[in-house]
Amino acid sequence: xxxxxxxxxxxxxxxxxxxxxxxxxYTTDSAYKLLPCPDIPEVMEAVAQGTVExxxxxxxxxxxxxxxxxxxxxxxxxxxxxxxxxxxxxTHHLLSFTPDLxxxxxxxxxxxALAQCRHFLKNHLPHATILKKESTxxxxxxxxxxxxxxxxxxxxLASHLHYQVPIKYWHIGDFPHNQTRFLLLEKNPLPHxxxxxxxxxxxxxxxxxxxxxxxxxxxxxxxxxxxxxxxRPDKKELGSYLFLIDYESTLPSSKLQPVFLELKKVTISxxxxxxxxxxxxxxxxxx
Amino acid sequence: xxxxxxxxxxxxxxxxxxxxxxxxxYTTDSAYKLLPCPDIPEVMEAVAQGTVExxxxxxxxxxxxxxxxxxxxxxxxxxxxxxxxxxxxxTHHLLSFTPDLxxxxxxxxxxxALAQCRHFLKNHLPHATILKKESTxxxxxxxxxxxxxxxxxxxxLASHLHYQVPIKYWHIGDFPHNQTRFLLLEKNPLPHxxxxxxxxxxxxxxxxxxxxxxxxxxxxxxxxxxxxxxxRPDKKELGSYLFLIDYESTLPSSKLQPVFLELKKVTISxxxxxxxxxxxxxxxxxx
Numbered sequence: 323x324x325x326x327x328x329x330x331x332x333x334x335x336x337x338x339x340x341x342x343x344x345x346x347x348y349t350t351d352s353a354y355k356l357l358p359c360p361d362i363p364e365v366m367e368a369v370a371q372g373t374v375e376x377x378x379x380x381x382x383x384x385x386x387x388x389x390x391x392x393x394x395x396x397x398x399x400x401x402x403x404x405x406x407x408x409x410x411x412x413t414h415h416l417l418s419f420t421p422d423l424x425x426x427x428x429x430x431x432x433x434x435a436l437a438q439c440r441h442f443l444k445n446h447l448p449h450a451t452i453l454k455k456e457s458t459x460x461x462x463x464x465x466x467x468x469x470x471x472x473x474x475x476x477x478x479l480a481s482h483l484h485y486q487v488p489i490k491y492w493h494i495g496d497f498p499h500n501q502t503r504f505l506l507l508e509k510n511p512l513p514h515x516x517x518x519x520x521x522x523x524x525x526x527x528x529x530x531x532x533x534x535x536x537x538x539x540x541x542x543x544x545x546x547x548x549x550x551x552x553x554r555p556d557k558k559e560l561g562s563y564l565f566l567i568d569y570e571s572t573l574p575s576s577k578l579q580p581v582f583l584e585l586k587k588v589t590i591s592x593x594x595x596x597x598x599x600x601x602x603x604x605x606x607x608x609x
Numbered sequence: 610x611x612x613x614x615x616x617x618x619x620x621x622x623x624x625x626x627x628x629x630x631x632x633x634x635y636t637t638d639s640a641y642k643l644l645p646c647p648d649i650p651e652v653m654e655a656v657a658q659g660t661v662e663x664x665x666x667x668x669x670x671x672x673x674x675x676x677x678x679x680x681x682x683x684x685x686x687x688x689x690x691x692x693x694x695x696x697x698x699x700t701h702h703l704l705s706f707t708p709d710l711x712x713x714x715x716x717x718x719x720x721x722a723l724a725q726c727r728h729f730l731k732n733h734l735p736h737a738t739i740l741k742k743e744s745t746x747x748x749x750x751x752x753x754x755x756x757x758x759x760x761x762x763x764x765x766l767a768s769h770l771h772y773q774v775p776i777k778y779w780h781i782g783d784f785p786h787n788q789t790r791f792l793l794l795e796k797n798p799l800p801h802x803x804x805x806x807x808x809x810x811x812x813x814x815x816x817x818x819x820x821x822x823x824x825x826x827x828x829x830x831x832x833x834x835x836x837x838x839x840x841r842p843d844k845k846e847l848g849s850y851l852f853l854i855d856y857e858s859t860l861p862s863s864k865l866q867p868v869f870l871e872l873k874k875v876t877i878s879x880x881x882x883x884x885x886x887x888x889x890x891x892x893x894x895x896x
Contacts, residue, residue: 383842384844384845384847386677386842387677499844499846534838535822535826538821542819549848550850551840552839552840555671555673557786560788561671
C-alpha cells in the first residue's frame, strides 16, 4: 500500500511543490500518493484522524510571517508531530494569455502573493482591478479554464508548468529573499535519527512581568540557539499569550531532559512537537 | 476646521465603532469628520501624508493575534506615532432577511469573523456555502443592497444598526472573550499627559543565540511589565526577525532615558512609537 501525503491544494500550489520535492528527494518510501485538500485545517485533520499517513502545510513565510491557522491548530486543537521541515524559495511570476500588458485590466491571485507584488502592480498595472482567490494555483487554474483575456494571474513556476499558462513577466515579487517553511506532519511521534531543530509550544504561567525572560533563560543556560520565539494569543483574553519556540539542536529530545525539567518549573506546561531534519531545496531550474 | 479621522471602513465595521467611541467619549475636540477608507494601508498612508489629522486601524485581536499589515507598515514603511489605544469587545451575530435558518444556503462575512464562528456554522449551517468578503460591514451592506434571500451575513451590532438587517442569532462567536485593540495614529509625536503604555519596534543585532534574552533583560532590570513581545519577519531572510514590544508604564518616555540607553547597547536600533493612554470601552447596551 502506498502512503498518502495530503497537502494544501489544488495542484500547482507551493505546498504541492514542497510535497513533490519531499517525496522525490527526501524519503526512501518510494510509492506515494499525493492528495490535494482545499484548506489547511482539512490537511491537518486528515492526519490527526488517521485517514492519511502524512500531511504538508505552510508554517511561515519570510515576508508575511507565521501562518496563524497552522500554529493555532498545532497549539490548541490537534495532537500532531513534526517529522521534517522543507524550505522553498518563493518566486512570483505574472501569467497571462494576453500578449500586451496594456490590455490587462484584472489581476487575480492569493492575497499574500498580491501583497508581495505590490510595487510591481503599482508601477506596471496601476489601473488593474485586483481580485483575491483562494490560492495562486486556483487563480492560474481559473485563468486556464475560462481562457480569460484581459486578465493575468500571479503564480508560481509550478502552476505555469501544471496549467500551461504563459509567463509574461518573471520574478515580479518585491522582496528578493522570499522563502516559505513547510511542515511535514504525522500523527505519532517517530524519533528521527538526525534531527536539526525542535519545535515547542510553551504555555506560560499567569501573565506577569518577566515570564518570557525566565523561559528564555532556560535555553540561554543550555546554550541552545533559538531560531524562533513568537507569541500567539492563548484565545482566553487580550494580552495573554502562549509562545512558539524553535531551537537548533542535533541532539534528540531524549538527551535534553534537563532542559525540559527546568522548563517545566517556570511554565504551566509545554508541548513538544518533535525534533526533525530541515530540508533546504535549491532548484537550479528556478531561474 | 473640524479634524478628520480616517478609519478602516465601510461604515458599520468594528473600526468605525472604535472611531465613534473615541470621538464621542475620549477627546475634547468636538467637531470630527470621520472618513472611511477601503483598507488599512490607505488609512495609514493618509495620516503619513498629512491629508488627514488622525487614523484608526485594528492592531491585535485576542483570538487571531496581531494584524500583520498594521505592524509591518509601522515597522518598515511609515513614520507614525500612537496617540491612544481603544479596546472593544467583538461580538458576532447572524444577520438575515430570511426568517427560517433551514432556508439559509449561503453565509457571507470577513474571513476572520467566519473563522471565529466555525463551531456555530458547523453545528447550525453545515451545508451552507461560505463566501468571503472584505469586511463584516461590506457583507451586511451587500445583503441589504441585494435583499438576498437564502443568504445570511455575520456582522456586528453596529452593522445591524447601520444597515437595518435583522439579527437572527445573537452571539454566535466560538470564543467568549473576543476583543480587538485599535490604534489611534498621528503623524507627529505629541507627548500625552497620562500615558499607560509604550510601544517599541526593536531591531536586533545579527541573528545570534541569546539576543532576545538580552533585550528582555533590559526591561526586567527596570521592572517594566511587558504586555506584548512578538517577533515579526524583518523581510530580509527566513528566520531573521524584529520585535514588537509593548510595556506598561505611566511614566512619559522622557523619564525612561536609562532604559533606552541600555536598549541601544544591545540592539541595532529601536523605534519608539509613543507612550499613550488605553481606553477600554464597556458598552452596556451590547447584550
